[in-house]
Amino acid sequence: MPEEKRVNVSKAVSTRRPKLKPKLGQHFLASDSFALQIVDALGDVSQNTVLEIGPGRGALTSLLANRARRLIAVELDRVLAAQLRLRFGMFPNVEVIEADILSIDFDSLFGPKPGLSRPGIEFKPTPTRVIGNLPYYITSDILLRLFDYSKYFETLVILVQREVADRIAAKPGSRDYGLLSATAQLHARVEKLFTLPPGAFAPPPKVHSTALRLTMAPRQHELGLDGDRQIADGFIDFLKLSFGQKRKTLWNNLKSTYPEPHLRSALSQARVKPAARAETLSLQESAALFRALRQNHDGS
Secondary structure (H helix, E strand, O other), X not given: OOHHHHOOOEOOOOOOOOOOOOOOOOOEEOOHHHHHHHHHOOOOOXXXXXXXXXXXXXXXXXXXXXXXXEEEEEEOOHHHHHHHHHHOOOOOOEEEEEOXXXXXXXXXXXXXXXXXXXXXXXXXXXXXXXXEEOOHHHHHHHHHHXXXXXXHEEEEEEEEEHHHHHHHHOOOOOOXXXXXXXXXXXXXXXXXXXXXXXXXXXXXXXXXXXXXXXXXXXXXXXXXXXXXXXXXXXXXXXXXXXXXXXXXXXXXXXXXXXXXXXXXXXXXXXXXXXXXXXXXXXXXXXXXXXXXXXXXXXXX
């Protein structure tokens, strides 16, 4: 792909994690049969754009290049990105971007293009499908960023550490249910597909991996959280606060932010016990408590 196509899609690299270039946590998928299953789980992509995160040596890329209408492969490793460009240079539908997925400007990549939008006509992005073998140490960061830009995405098929998959798919009341579970299930329907042994990768990791399919199905409207971005963002901040210290009760996690009379009234209104912990609440109950706290604050 020409160099100019890679301009203006990457912002400053996030400072949330250390730069560990010699140790990128790379465990390359080395099983053709599992690669086929993973790509098949994405469905028919002949009319779709596919975003591949961390293509590595191209196990999934080689299959997707022959299936997708457009394939955008984002690879952080400079050497691997160069090898991928050489290998897929003859595919007009494949674009390789050397960048950190956490720094990609999705608005520039998938949003309206200057000069092509017409006044009075709302831009509706064509949903993109996402696939990737996510690095273990930044799985949560990547997912949270994709959720922030969920309007661009339709389906995610991802490989993650099995324990992380358990957390993402966990139900309220279970030990694994937490902030990542709640956030994922706020934005998508989560399916566990199959588990891969360490031997499916080179070099083999010390853990098993699980393939997940996340079908984007935002629940903000159902939960009474739509209206403006501030409300949706406020609910995410509320979840972060609720799960701040999992051993603490909701009351103890929330009382430092909300006045006690408002908190007591909101808990009663939402029919949530002060001694409850965040992981015992369904999304509906968390949303009810959040709405009650907003009403009490606005009415004060």
